[in-house]
Amino acid sequence: MNKRITSKELAKLAGVSSATISRAFSSDSRISAETRNRILSIAQEHDYQPNALARSLNSQRSGLVALVVNSIQNPPEAEQLQYLVQRLQTRELLPIILCCSGYDDKAHLMRMASAYQVDHVVVFSDMVSYDDAIQIFRSARPIIVSSEPLTGKHASHINIDGSNAVREVIDKAVADGRKHFAYLTGRKSSWIDKQRKQWFADALREHGLAFEAEAHGDYSYDSGFKEAVVLLRRSKVDTVICGNDVMAIGVRDAATRVLGKRVPEDVAVVGQDGISMADWECLDLTTIALDAAGFIDEVVRLIERDQSQDPEPERVVLDLKVRWGSTC
Template identity: 65%
Template sequence: MENRSGSVLQPDDTSLRVPMNKKRITSRELAKLAGVSSATISRAFSPESRIGSATRDRILSVAREHGYQPNAIARSLNNQRSRLVALVVNAIGNPCEAEDLQLLVYRLQDRQLLPILLCCADHEDRLQLIRLASTYQVDHVVVFSDTVSMQDAVDIFHTTRPIIVSSEPLDNADVSHIRIDGSEAADQIINKIVGDGRRRFGYLSGTATSWIDKKRKAWFADALEKRGLTFVAEASGDYSYDSGFKEAVLLLRRAKVDAIICGNDVMAIGAVDAARKVLGRRVPEDLAIVGQDGIAMAAWESHDLTTLSQDHVAFVDSIVALIERHEKDGDASHGILLECTARWGSTA
């Protein structure tokens, strides 16, 4: 406590701004300053409250002068409403999740909701992490990550109905969910590729623990089966470019395929690079490659990927719609179904 340094010892430096290190002022102190009770302060800051408009103006002016803002923590404790939303995500390094997240955050901000971000991918104890977030009494939870089970989410957030993104039809009454279905689009894609005369398909899947990945694979497997075909080679990466690149090299070296379906776009881009630069195969002439997600990057000239694409705007709209319905009637659980579409590039 002896060797304090910095601006503390400069009482002269009083600019017009609120000085740093000044303890935050409370509503009771502001009440003194404005000559009213703290209840009136509170009313001045909640638009629905009945309060004389002259009083309100005066209070707001004094508040501005002293840099007062109501303490959201105290308000949350009282209200039983925190205006916080937990977003449980695998990792935002993946462009697909980053793009969706970006959109969602904007939409939440517009509604004065603040997102708490939880990244599960590299966290050894996901549940502990999510449990921590749940103690902040978040108003809503959106689970993007398929590495945390729906039942765990329900258990941890007793009081909040989670919004789950999945590819399975769910019948759990305790959650609302958005189901992504790409079977139709996968069928179109397979139809086109088979129509081009290709018969030997490989699948390059993402993380093994991901059950969304299994579902994605099933969409294509079903489409192949309808035509009397199956995957003749398989490999498994981790959704990263590097893994797509490496696994594609291995797969192409050990198996004769003329088409590869990849678990996501980033891996598909890696696979294209591997095929062209390492194996010297022409894409799409010698080898068709298909991604999944429909990220912006897939449409760049340098990639121009054919991909099973999700409608990102509709997706985020759905999440926001579910949040709004939960705010209205906390009781009901809802489900939304979203269909994917084929986005045609030059790689298949």
């Protein structure tokens, strides 16, 4: 086994400066392919790897990005994270993913990540205190993603607004003669779910309508299926709005397979999130969706913008869109 060497020793072996060694291990640095390949070959021969921690001390940048999420088991979050992680890695930024679900002391979780001197933090989770996140990651200029209106927060904010898309869905449902609406919620403490329900309640109010029934799930397929059986048996609901797509798929299956109802003729089903599975031909779910690519583009843009000196916090509003399917 070859003994590991230092960057200075590698530079001497390659006949280049220490700065050239650093550039060889950075994909966006200006260095000829021949020189880079020669340095990497010698490095491999002597089992050399650059010390990222030492480099971060010199540059005052760690290249780490903390991503605070509810759960990576949640399909929309998993899909967004997959795309975001790929985008970050192409920029030689490494994500630290903090999953808040099932973790009681979420402030401690964030403090653990902040100890690594992360350069950036993006808070997707509505389980954490935004004030805590901003305080704990104050040197990283947090980016908050939320449907909640944030004022007086020294952080950039990506605000998700679904009011126009929801109004479009309700307008069509009412035009189709639907009058009896129910809402299937997810986690009761979720600000996002409360905001989503409020968008629909406001749109129904414009037509002199309101939710006639409500059920409580947990964002899972099983909860959507189980709650739909009870809900549709005990009421004359003709439209079920669900807190996410996974529950909506459960509602659709319960209506057709257990209760013998036709979707959408007897009961319409609407989901929220726009997960890729909802677009499968066998499901073809109508859902309120976020443009995932455009959303991640904005996140990455704010991260890159925050690398400049003392940028002012920025507020970005992204509108949700209706992705029409055969269930409504």
